[in-house]
Amino acid sequence: MSVISETPADHATTQLRAAASAVRRRERRTRGILLAPALTTILLVSILPLSITLIYSFLKPGSYGGVEWSFSTEAYVQFLFERDIFEDTLAFHTAYLQIFGRSILLALVATLGALLLGFPTAYFIATKPREQRNLWLFLITLPFWTNLLIRTYAMLLIVRDEGVINIALMKLGLISEPLAILYTDKAVFIGLIYSYLPFMVLPLYASLEKLDFRLVEAAYDLYASRLKVLRRVIIPLAKPGIVAGCILVFIPGLGAYITPELLGGGKKLMIGNMIAIQVGSSRNWPFGSAAALILMSLVMVSLLIYARSSGREGHSDG
Amino acid sequence: MADGAPMKMVRARPRDLKTQPGFNQVAWFCIAALYAPIAVLVIFSFNDNRSVVLWTEFSLRWYISAFGNVGIQSAAIISFEVALVATIGATIFATMAALATTRTRPFRGLTLAYGIINQPLMVPEIVTAIATLSLFSIVKQATGITGIGYLMLAHTAFCIPFAYMPIRARLEDMTLSLEQAAADLYAPPMKVFRRVTLPLLMPGIMAGAMLAFVVSLDDVIITLMVAGPGETTLPIYILGAIRRGITPEINAVSTILVMISVLFVAQFFLVQRQARR
Amino acid sequence: MMERIDLQPVSEGAVRPAVAAENVTKIFGEGPDRVTALDRVSVQIRQNEFFTLLGPSGCGKTTLLRLIAGFEIPDLGLIHLDGQDITALPPHRRPVNTVFQSYALFPHMTVAENIGFGLEMLGQPQLEVDGTVARMLSMVRMEAMAGRRTDQLSGGQQQRVALARALAPNPKVLLLDEPLAALDLKLRKEMQIELKRLQNETGITFVFVTHDQEEALTMSDRVAVMSEGRILQIGSPREIYNHPAHRFVADFIGDINILPGQILSVSAEAMSVALAPNVTIEASCTGIDPREGAVSVAIRPESANIAQMGSQPGLEGVIENIVYFGTATNFHIRLDGGEAFTVRTPSGTDTTLDFSIGDRAVVVLRAGQARILID
Numbered sequence: 001m002s003v004i005s006e007t008p009a010d011h012a013t014t015q016l017r018a019a020a021s022a023v024r025r026r027e028r029r030t031r032g033i034l035l036a037p038a039l040t041t042i043l044l045v046s047i048l049p050l051s052i053t054l055i056y057s058f059l060k061p062g063s064y065g066g067v068e069w070s071f072s073t074e075a076y077v078q079f080l081f082e083r084d085i086f087e088d089t090l091a092f093h094t095a096y097l098q099i100f101g102r103s104i105l106l107a108l109v110a111t112l113g114a115l116l117l118g119f120p121t122a123y124f125i126a127t128k129p130r131e132q133r134n135l136w137l138f139l140i141t142l143p144f145w146t147n148l149l150i151r152t153y154a155m156l157l158i159v160r161d162e163g164v165i166n167i168a169l170m171k172l173g174l175i176s177e178p179l180a181i182l183y184t185d186k187a188v189f190i191g192l193i194y195s196y197l198p199f200m201v202l203p204l205y206a207s208l209e210k211l212d213f214r215l216v217e218a219a220y221d222l223y224a225s226r227l228k229v230l231r232r233v234i235i236p237l238a239k240p241g242i243v244a245g246c247i248l249v250f251i252p253g254l255g256a257y258i259t260p261e262l263l264g265g266g267k268k269l270m271i272g273n274m275i276a277i278q279v280g281s282s283r284n285w286p287f288g289s290a291a292a293l294i295l296m297s298l299v300m301v302s303l304l305i306y307a308r309s310s311g312r313e314g315h316s317d318g
Numbered sequence: 319m320a321d322g323a324p325m326k327m328v329r330a331r332p333r334d335l336k337t338q339p340g341f342n343q344v345a346w347f348c349i350a351a352l353y354a355p356i357a358v359l360v361i362f363s364f365n366d367n368r369s370v371v372l373w374t375e376f377s378l379r380w381y382i383s384a385f386g387n388v389g390i391q392s393a394a395i396i397s398f399e400v401a402l403v404a405t406i407g408a409t410i411f412a413t414m415a416a417l418a419t420t421r422t423r424p425f426r427g428l429t430l431a432y433g434i435i436n437q438p439l440m441v442p443e444i445v446t447a448i449a450t451l452s453l454f455s456i457v458k459q460a461t462g463i464t465g466i467g468y469l470m471l472a473h474t475a476f477c478i479p480f481a482y483m484p485i486r487a488r489l490e491d492m493t494l495s496l497e498q499a500a501a502d503l504y505a506p507p508m509k510v511f512r513r514v515t516l517p518l519l520m521p522g523i524m525a526g527a528m529l530a531f532v533v534s535l536d537d538v539i540i541t542l543m544v545a546g547p548g549e550t551t552l553p554i555y556i557l558g559a560i561r562r563g564i565t566p567e568i569n570a571v572s573t574i575l576v577m578i579s580v581l582f583v584a585q586f587f588l589v590q591r592q593a594r595r
Numbered sequence: 596m597m598e599r600i601d602l603q604p605v606s607e608g609a610v611r612p613a614v615a616a617e618n619v620t621k622i623f624g625e626g627p628d629r630v631t632a633l634d635r636v637s638v639q640i641r642q643n644e645f646f647t648l649l650g651p652s653g654c655g656k657t658t659l660l661r662l663i664a665g666f667e668i669p670d671l672g673l674i675h676l677d678g679q680d681i682t683a684l685p686p687h688r689r690p691v692n693t694v695f696q697s698y699a700l701f702p703h704m705t706v707a708e709n710i711g712f713g714l715e716m717l718g719q720p721q722l723e724v725d726g727t728v729a730r731m732l733s734m735v736r737m738e739a740m741a742g743r744r745t746d747q748l749s750g751g752q753q754q755r756v757a758l759a760r761a762l763a764p765n766p767k768v769l770l771l772d773e774p775l776a777a778l779d780l781k782l783r784k785e786m787q788i789e790l791k792r793l794q795n796e797t798g799i800t801f802v803f804v805t806h807d808q809e810e811a812l813t814m815s816d817r818v819a820v821m822s823e824g825r826i827l828q829i830g831s832p833r834e835i836y837n838h839p840a841h842r843f844v845a846d847f848i849g850d851i852n853i854l855p856g857q858i859l860s861v862s863a864e865a866m867s868v869a870l871a872p873n874v875t876i877e878a879s880c881t882g883i884d885p886r887e888g889a890v891s892v893a894i895r896p897e898s899a900n901i902a903q904m905g906s907q908p909g910l911e912g913v914i915e916n917i918v919y920f921g922t923a924t925n926f927h928i929r930l931d932g933g934e935a936f937t938v939r940t941p942s943g944t945d946t947t948l949d950f951s952i953g954d955r956a957v958v959v960l961r962a963g964q965a966r967i968l969i970d
Binding site for chain 1: 336337338339340341344345346347348349351352353354355359362407410411412415418419422425431434435437438442443444445446448449450451453455456471472474475476478532535536538539542543556557560564568572575576579580582583587
């Protein structure tokens with residue numbers, strides 16, 4: 001066994017270690033430089049402002065708009081209660097709660113509607129021959145990439161009193177007066193589904209595309225009816241896609257602005273509009289910030305529920 | 319068969335085991351319903367009549383009047399300026415970020431960096447909008463600097479994740495062995511990047527740029543809050559016009575905007591498909 | 596505990612080795628996932644030789660190659676090229692080129708541009724580059740493909756371009772990482788001959804990595820057999836085959852029979868080992884410290900003959916199976932001591948016709964063909 005004297009080996013090792021760590025340090029520096037612009041921009045423009053919003057929500061509204069730098073939880077109180085300025089008592093005030101409630105309800109119902117419409121659509125695409133699927137996906141996602149405002153405007157043109165739906169129904173003699181769709185909850189509901197349907201279809205498609213139809217075949221062999229197969233085999237297997245799709249519709253739906261603005265006409269407010277108004281015309285920054293933060297919390301809660309449920313999925317499969 | 323056991327009705331297995339009742343119809347309805355409003359918009363933008371339901375004859379008059387409209391012209395220019403700056407900035411930043419976060423050994427802070435990059439996608443736009451506005455107001459007050467730069471900065475920020483995704487995807491498809499081969503053949507790191515990495519990454523960068531451009535062009539809420547006077551983009555103009563009352567010029571402008579988006583997205587898909595080969 | 600055996604000790608004052616690794620260690624991962632890819636490996640590769648690193652997957656041969664190329668830095672130890680310390684030098688500063696297992700041809704460049712790439716990076720004038728590229732193309736017989744894009748080529752063609760690309764800059768050492776693995780058998784055999792010819796012509800030191808022992812034996816001047824991060828034996832193909840020092844090497848290279856035995860006496864180069872009562876053989880043990888008592892003895896199937904019972908002294912047993920495969924016949928015998936033994940007899944010898952399964956037979960060991968093993 002060859003023997004190497006101690007000193008040169010130690011020296012070599014130290015040199016080597018120095019070289020290796022120098023290389024690593026250089027790598028880290030390059031990585032830092034590469035990441036810096038993107039991270040700084042987003043931190044500055046997206047993340048830092050959120051902390052400002054948080055702070056603002058605990059301040060007093062300034063007399064000319066803006067904020068007054070003194071601590072107050074008034075904004076959050078205002079959410080639930082109305083303060084009588086003369087008697088300085090609090091009365092339970094439901095207006096804002098109603099807005100939040102409506103938003104949650106509308107978003108939920110829209111999610112459900114999107115699911116009912118989106119599931120067959122995703123299934124349709126997933127069962128098409130392989131070469132065609134990308135084309136169909138392209139067709140489904142294309143509307144998503146056009147301007148949301150314009151799409152909502154187009155929907156407005158269709159549902160209003162002089163719009164396509166009403167004119168068509170009247171021409172067919174089914175109704176004598178135009179149906180009031182616009183500026184009702186129904187219009188917002190339709191608008192939300194219309195805006196976010198592609199978001200439901202894509203994850204559903206991803207799940208259904210992986211479906212092994214031999215399982216379906218086996219179920220049929222065991223005398224299951226079509227409905228049973230759907231209920232007991234296909235839907236459970238598509239569950240991850242269903243959950244993902246629901247989240248992708250519910251969360252943006254919750255924070256929607258344009259759809260309720262255009263199709264709700266300022267009467268059917270959702271959280272998004274409320275925040276905009278508070279910050280805009282009402283100039284009540286703390287309240288607007290507080291509402292924004294409550295919206296953020298609702299979003300976080302939904303995401304947590306999603307994470308927990310998909311986490312459990314993973315465990316149960318394993 | 320055992321005595322007394324009832325004979326079970328055995329249903330024949332459906333011929334096509336992939337179909338479900340009613341699904342095809344619902345699917346077709348959805349696809350039609352997705353396009354119908356846009357189709358109506360586009361068709362009636364060519365309508366000679368002011369109405370959106372009565373078709374008289376084909377006419378380009380609304381387009382002509384829209385092009386002549388000074389408000390629309392300036393809004394279009396501003397939209398493109400902002401989108402251009404935001405696209406260039408976001409694409410460059412996203413490329414750098416993708417290079418740093420893809421094909422590496424996991425390093426401390428990777429998940430954090432990834433989370434920060436994707437953060438704009440996770441927050442509802444209205445929240446980002448007012449938050450950004452509050453920051454900009456403070457800065458404007460403190461420094462006295464105003465201008466369209468703020469809007470461009472805001473756009474760049476939310477375009478970054480959109481540019482990042484396709485670039486990262488493309489990068490992941492490229493094995494490191496190519497860059498190693500280049501280094502093996504005496505190319506120093508900068509040359510490796512310029513001669514091997516960049517050319518191969520280009521389809522992804524192009525795709526990311528197109529996506530960023532479309533996203534910036536189409537943005538409404540953040541622009542609504544953050545834009546100052548004289549910084550009206552096309553979507554903001556359209557929104558204001560809708561609030562004031564529906565005119566056919568809106569249809570024309572909207573159609574143009576839709577066409578641009580469609581063009582860009584179609585290009586994006588084509589570039590992606592070619593890159594796969 | 597496996598020890599490394601080098602049957603050819605390097606003498607002082609010899610010519611500088613082309614590549615020398617000294618006590619090189621490389622560790623990947625941390626904590627419970629820690630993997631020691633190379634464990635204090637030392638090797639000296641001579642100028643102009645075709646040197647092969649041979650071993651199963653995970654033995655560290657590719658890691659060693661990558662350390663020589665510069666894609667990794669060892670945690671301990673040194674790497675010398677032509678006497679110069681290159682351990683921490685980045686790959687683009689080493690006059691070493693690699694042929695990758697996946698070829699790694701640049702898809703956005705033509706064949707000619709690929710081959711000329713290294714020369715371009717070295718700053719050679721375009722005229723010279725073109726000339727060298729033309730020479731390389733004719734050397735690998737790909738002149739017609741110069742303007743083609745690399746994704747239009749077949750596997751064999753890509754391989755030749757990768758070779759030409761790596762040879763064009765006339766490196767001191769050429770590293771080849773299992774370059775023939777993806778080729779079909781016929782092509783592989785052709786390329787083996789081709790590579791050997793190229794190495795002879797250019798005189799460049801080739802360091803070749805493979806897990807195919809036949810390939811290693813066919814092409815190499817010397818072979819280093821590796822396992823689990825260590826080099827077990829270095830020697831010429833003949834040495835490795837006929838005098839495997841380790842059980843692993845014996846097992847890995849060709850077919851082998853291993854029998855337990857007892858040492859009767861020891862001399863300088865050989866031992867007398869008793870394999871069975873009345874059966875003694877001389878087994879070589881060069882390079883191994885003599886031990887007492889029990890040893891393992893390795894005998895190649897071709898080094899034994901099969902004979903009728905009682906005709907000659909040898910190990911007795913029952914024939915369990917006879918396998919004929921054209922060039923030779925394998926007799927699988929269960930010896931009386933319980934061990935399995937295979938005798939390989941080339942076709943054309945008379946004895947092959949005389950035996951059937953179930954017969955008793957004698958295994959006759961030819962003198963000088965046995966080898967003591969380290970376990």
